[in-house]
Amino acid sequence: MCAAVSSLCPVFAIVGMAEGEAAKSKRILVTGGSGLVGKAIEQVGKDGEGRPDEEWIFLSSKDADLTNAAETRAMFDRFRPTHVIHLAAMVGGLFRNMKYNLDFWRKNVHINDNVLHSAHEHGVTKVISCLSTCIFPDKTTYPIDETMIHNGPPHSSNFGYSYAKRMIDVQNRAYSEQYGRMFTAVIPTNVFGMHDNFNIEDGHVLPGLIHKTYLAQRDGRSLMVWGSGKPRRQFIFSRDLARLFIWVLREYEEIEPIILSVGEEEEVSIKEAAESIVAAMNFKGEVIFDTSKSDGQYKKTASNSKLRKYLPDFKFTPFSQAVKETCDWFVANYDVARK
Template identity: 35%
Template sequence: MILVTGGSGVLGRALQEELDRREEEYVTISSNELDLRDADATTARVKDISPRVIYHVAGRVHGLGGNSKYPAEMYTDNVRINTNIVDAACAAKCEKIVAISTIATYSSDAPRPVKETSIWDGPPHASEAAYAHAKRGMLAQLEAYSAQHGLRFAYPIMTNIYGPHDRFDPVYGHVIPSLVAKFHKAKQTGEVVEIWGTGKAERDFIFSRDAARALVAIGESFEGPINVATGATVRIREVVDILQAHSGVSNVEWDANKPDGQLLRNYDVSRLAGIGFMPEVSLEQGLMETFDWYESAYPDVRS
């Protein structure tokens, strides 16, 4: 039996689809049915499921705006959730946990492209420090539980994921779902799309279906920290150009007084390539699929 925490989000949904495709037996836990900050309830539920493998996807996640506004909740909630799941994995005698992390854990001063060995080198970027420190702490906990209890783990360090079933918050969301929501609204109303920063920042975006394929491959054949990314970067302005062309919206205003965040994030994917993984979905294809899904699902979308 496989357990997926955070089954209702962008990555959790894509992971379920991949497990379905592989005809795997699994159970999901979402925040609607269980508060993972509750240690006793979490341990009881995981022991009841008795999973062989846990894919721990759940967590409190925001974009740049939300990270800046809610750092205390971002840190505390994620530390509690991660601690409780790792404790529960041991209590349930789980064989392996695949615990999802984020490229925000890396220092902005880490050598590029960033390798997994740089995870403890310097502080994470100030704009995401609270969330990043919670994820770093999870790695320390996993290493301690591995040493003392023999818990096997993988620690996928995820680049920016996007796709259907994301949280499309135009203010506090991640960049792509935020932009999709803004362009959809502008298409309906004719209003201007306002975008933070200059568009010069470069990111490595991975489509949710590709990310899910990578996680299953990691669950089957890798242990320890591993970057999950495409190995290629694009400027935010390129993302905007694709969404403009696909949506037919032309009125865009850049607010250069708002932060860009880190200007460059690129990652070494040698470990991921070493287990035979290659992404299949291009940025243009993924953006068009995401926008079309949002348009067809609206207003029944998460925001």
């Protein structure tokens, strides 16, 4: 998922800009810039994806409370971006969503409306917002694709977050029709990687399992996996998603959203994901599945055929390699990782 507003810290980075260089033609503001995806975009830029005509600004909740319209407008006044990647959101795992659906709805609606309207008022050339596959209808056919977002209600476990994210697509279309704005959105599948939120109670399934495995290994206990392990998910490594975000920023010119995902054949069960983590961390203890816990939505299989029409040769990081890199990062950064 995208970065949580409450967990951000101030980060400023300029990619591809030398000291004293002339002003850039693109000033790209990233909300939620110190979260999972924002940090990955920053790192990919440092690794050589930056361009000389681009200035990147990664912002945090300390720069503005995006639920507040005046603070959001002041942030745009200060930085005057030409482009925006909008990652900031209130996010959480299955059980937090089930408990606080109203909070997820209200806070995300305020954040999204404030960011999009401030971008409009400041004449931003392009806005890319981050959605999620949980916005799709619960009762549907598979694979889901970009045309199916509004075909029915989302899963009841996270309807507040899901409807708030769907409204971004509605607003994008409205800003395009009424004002000619290039506001679009991407729909990643389950994102994971370095700088994730590894909180066991509130985080998402993969980082939560990584943290659980670490503690079970450390304390010599069994690993308890919530649910049956049968639900299936497509996982995308944050570094791969960052590269795709940069491509969308530079090349994608549709208002219609685009799914950013590995292929359907790369879908894995939660049990298989847990086994990959166990192998990556060399965990030798017992693995137990607690079937008294909810499984949530059984599957959300998404088609990446639209992405493949644009980028037929894009190489995704193999799942086992991405899991190993994430586990190694978490162990090495345990004291400072979000958890």
